[in-house]
Amino acid sequence: ANRKLLLLPGDGIGPEAMGEVRHIIAHMNEAEGAGFEIDEGLVGGAAYDAHGESISDADMEKALAADAVLFGAVGGPKWDDVPYEQRPEAGLLRLRKDLALFANLRPAICYPALADSSSLRKDVVEGLDILILRELTGGVYFGEPKEIIDLGNGQKRGIDTQVYDTYEIERIAAMAFELARTRDNRVCSMEKRNVMKSGVLWNEVVTATHKKGYEDVELTHMLADAGGMQLVRWPKQFDVIVTDNLFGDMLSDVAAMLTGSLGMLPSASLGAPDETTGKRKALYEPVHGSAPDIAGTGAANPIAMIASFAMCMRYSFEMIAEADRLEAAIAKVLDDGLRTGDIMSDGMTKVGTTEMGAAVLEAYKAS
Ligand code: NAI
Numbered sequence: 001a002n003r004k005l006l007l008l009p010g011d012g013i014g015p016e017a018m019g020e021v022r023h024i025i026a027h028m029n030e031a032e033g034a035g036f037e038i039d040e041g042l043v044g045g046a047a048y049d050a051h052g053e054s055i056s057d058a059d060m061e062k063a064l065a066a067d068a069v070l071f072g073a074v075g076g077p078k079w080d081d082v083p084y085e086q087r088p089e090a091g092l093l094r095l096r097k098d099l100a101l102f103a104n105l106r107p108a109i110c111y112p113a114l115a116d117s118s119s120l121r122k123d124v125v126e127g128l129d130i131l132i133l134r135e136l137t138g139g140v141y142f143g144e145p146k147e148i149i150d151l152g153n154g155q156k157r158g159i160d161t162q163v164y165d166t167y168e169i170e171r172i173a174a175m176a177f178e179l180a181r182t183r184d185n186r187v188c189s190m191e192k193r194n195v196m197k198s199g200v201l202w203n204e205v206v207t208a209t210h211k212k213g214y215e216d217v218e219l220t221h222m223l224a225d226a227g228g229m230q231l232v233r234w235p236k237q238f239d240v241i242v243t244d245n246l247f248g249d250m251l252s253d254v255a256a257m258l259t260g261s262l263g264m265l266p267s268a269s270l271g272a273p274d275e276t277t278g279k280r281k282a283l284y285e286p287v288h289g290s291a292p293d294i295a296g297t298g299a300a301n302p303i304a305m306i307a308s309f310a311m312c313m314r315y316s317f318e319m320i321a322e323a324d325r326l327e328a329a330i331a332k333v334l335d336d337g338l339r340t341g342d343i344m345s346d347g348m349t350k351v352g353t354t355e356m357g358a359a360v361l362e363a364y365k366a367s
């Protein structure tokens, strides 16, 4: 197989975590003939230092040509004063925009070994495995008009507009049903149809899409505020949650806190299938940032990055068995008591980035 992967390690702990994924890829290429073809690029502060912009056109071309992009993290105090258009985050925003990544997948998985470190009661989160699917390119973050108007009487008016068109809701709903089929076959759609017209349309279109060939999947609807409450009360009731950009932003951060550390959380962003090849553009990244407070100390938890690579195998390369094995390897090292500083607790064995990465690789090899 010829699997084109672009690595964009970025800044801070991004390159450190990515290093552990490189070892896994090298092993899979050598021992399993996985056929990953690796290309490299710069993004964020690293790209700004090299080219004066947060991602170069040449690296954007590479991203467009790749089957999938693996992204580390960007940003840090060093670039606090660079021009706004070239701030490190701009590189990530350009990638999302130019690759037209309209769907953001945020799994919230609570490994049994870490159930004690959640902010919730152990029985509420132990074994939790849900997926929040957030619409990423529409809604109130992008809708027009978007402005601050001076009303002239010492008052100003800030305006953001929630806009969704049928096609935008249809494609994210269809993706939710397809993802559910690979899991527990249940989708809960969340909006606020009681107070928002876009919520009424969201509800209608999700329901209509369900009737177009997805009726084998269980569909329920919940008001997004009640959904937030249920997510904290009894999150295991959910399988896939599909929701808009704003609610998805908030609900996925709430769900993140059910599972323990930022250092554990992967994500994927997917685009529409290509008309000729059927392949989706895709970017995989940990949820965490560049963690300047621990960068360079070798303390970063590489699991979020490694789990992002597992998602990459699952969703971009249909390497389901390998993805399952890699996720099981993560669970195994946690069961064995290995912990980086961010997830450390009494009686466990404290390790650094490279030891954690090596242990996951060993567990993968042994599986
Ligand atoms: P952060 O996620 O980088 O760090 C928050 C806290 O979590 C820190 O104490 C950090 O040490 C810890 N942490 C995060 N990931 C960890 C890991 N893998 N292992 C162990 N500990 C970990 O968020 P923060 O501090 O708000 O932002 C730092 C920089 O990262 C800023 O420049 C920010 O703009 C950028 N950022 C970039 C993101 C991205 O590249 N997608 C996302 C979030 C922030």
Ligand code: MG
Residues within 6 Å of the ligand: 249, 250, 253
């Ligand atoms: Mg957020």
